[in-house]
Amino acid sequence: MTTAAENRATPWVTLPREAWATLARDSEMSLDAGTLDRLRSLQDPTNERDVAEVYLPLVEMINLHRRHHKGMYRDLNDYLDISATSTPFVIAVAGSVAVGKSTAARLLRELISRAPDHPRVELLPTDGFLLPNAELEARGLMTRKGFPETYDREGLLNFLIRVKSGVDRVETPVYSHVRSDVVPGERQVMEKPDVLIIEGLNVLQQAPLGTDSLAISDFLDYSVYVDANVEHIRSWFMSRFAALRESAFRDPDSAFRSVAEMPDEQAMAIAEGFWSNTNEPNLRLNIKPSRERATAILHKGADHVISEIRIRKI
Numbered sequence: 001m002t003t004a005a006e007n008r009a010t011p012w013v014t015l016p017r018e019a020w021a022t023l024a025r026d027s028e029m030s031l032d033a034g035t036l037d038r039l040r041s042l043q044d045p046t047n048e049r050d051v052a053e054v055y056l057p058l059v060e061m062i063n064l065h066r067r068h069h070k071g072m073y074r075d076l077n078d079y080l081d082i083s084a085t086s087t088p089f090v091i092a093v094a095g096s097v098a099v100g101k102s103t104a105a106r107l108l109r110e111l112i113s114r115a116p117d118h119p120r121v122e123l124l125p126t127d128g129f130l131l132p133n134a135e136l137e138a139r140g141l142m143t144r145k146g147f148p149e150t151y152d153r154e155g156l157l158n159f160l161i162r163v164k165s166g167v168d169r170v171e172t173p174v175y176s177h178v179r180s181d182v183v184p185g186e187r188q189v190m191e192k193p194d195v196l197i198i199e200g201l202n203v204l205q206q207a208p209l210g211t212d213s214l215a216i217s218d219f220l221d222y223s224v225y226v227d228a229n230v231e232h233i234r235s236w237f238m239s240r241f242a243a244l245r246e247s248a249f250r251d252p253d254s255a256f257r258s259v260a261e262m263p264d265e266q267a268m269a270i271a272e273g274f275w276s277n278t279n280e281p282n283l284r285l286n287i288k289p290s291r292e293r294a295t296a297i298l299h300k301g302a303d304h305v306i307s308e309i310r311i312r313k314i
Contacts, residue, residue, distance in 0.1 A: 011314045012297075016308055017054065021054070021057065024052065024060065036051070042240055051111070056111070058108070058298075059115070062108070066221075070089075073087075089194065089195050089221045090197075091196070091224070092203040097146065097282075109195075119193075120192075121195040122197070124188070124197065125200060127177075128172050129173060130151055132184075143277060147282050147286060152173075155173075160216065169190070173186070173188075174188050202216075204290035204294060205290050223295045225290075225298070227300065228299065232302050236304060237279060244256070296310065
């Protein structure tokens with residue numbers, strides 16, 4: 001017979017949205033419609049109610065972690081009698097293509113920056129550490145773009161080591177979603193942020209088996225996984241692809257300019273190929289298996305709206 005204690009033996013507290021929303025204490029913090037428009041990705045339905053009911057409690061919890069994190073390192077440095085420089089609190093936002101992780105990351109950056117201590121918050125999309133398209137082509141990896149092996153993993157780890165070591169100024173590569181490639185010579189500069197948010201597909205993965213290497217997750221202080229059923233994410237991906245054909249793909253510099261001018265049926269067949277051959281396999285093999293390593297999981301329903309929140313308690 002299973003005991004009540006065994007039934008409770010889970011690392012998670014799972015709350016429906018309605019219960020989670022009651023945890024928010026700072027009812028004064030909000031984002032206006034214009035700010036939300038600026039932060040939302042294409043076709044993302046996030047609204048002011050989502051901010052109040054989902055993101056505000058999440059940010060309050062993150063700020064609680066930040067306060068305890070700062071105190072722990074201060075006490076540790078005192079114990080070791082060392083004078084340590086301040087380093088950023090690092091948050092990861094992970095999830096599939098088209099699930100809404102970029103919107104979530106931008107909302108967290110905006111809301112955390114409004115905390116009473118007014119921290120400087122930087123956001124780093126890991127797309128900048130994708131290998132350039134020419135190198136992917138040379139390695140035969142172009143059809144696996146977004147898989148772990150298509151990133152400059154060593155470069156990303158070196159960046160995190162420098163950031164966590166308190167280096168005053170660090171630079172990272174920049175990715176252009178218009179050109180669908182890393183921009184040669186362009187750099188994002190960071191100068192000792194208080195909070196660093198890293199957003200990407202594979203940021204919660206462990207180091208490859210059989211190696212003694214570090215992983216991105218070794219440098220994280222908090223992590224959020226944006227979750228949804230695979231069939232729902234596929235629907236959102238296809239819908240967003242269709243919308244991009246009428247907007248960003250029409251940019252003269254877009255790598256997908258020709259797709260915007262194709263007949264609908266041909267273009268959507270290409271989208272289906274991207275999903276079936278690359279995005280879904282990457283989700284099932286690499287991204288989703290890392291979900292349980294997150295501190296918080298935001299689960300979305302078929303309507304693209306967060307319905308349930310899971311918080312790691314142990």
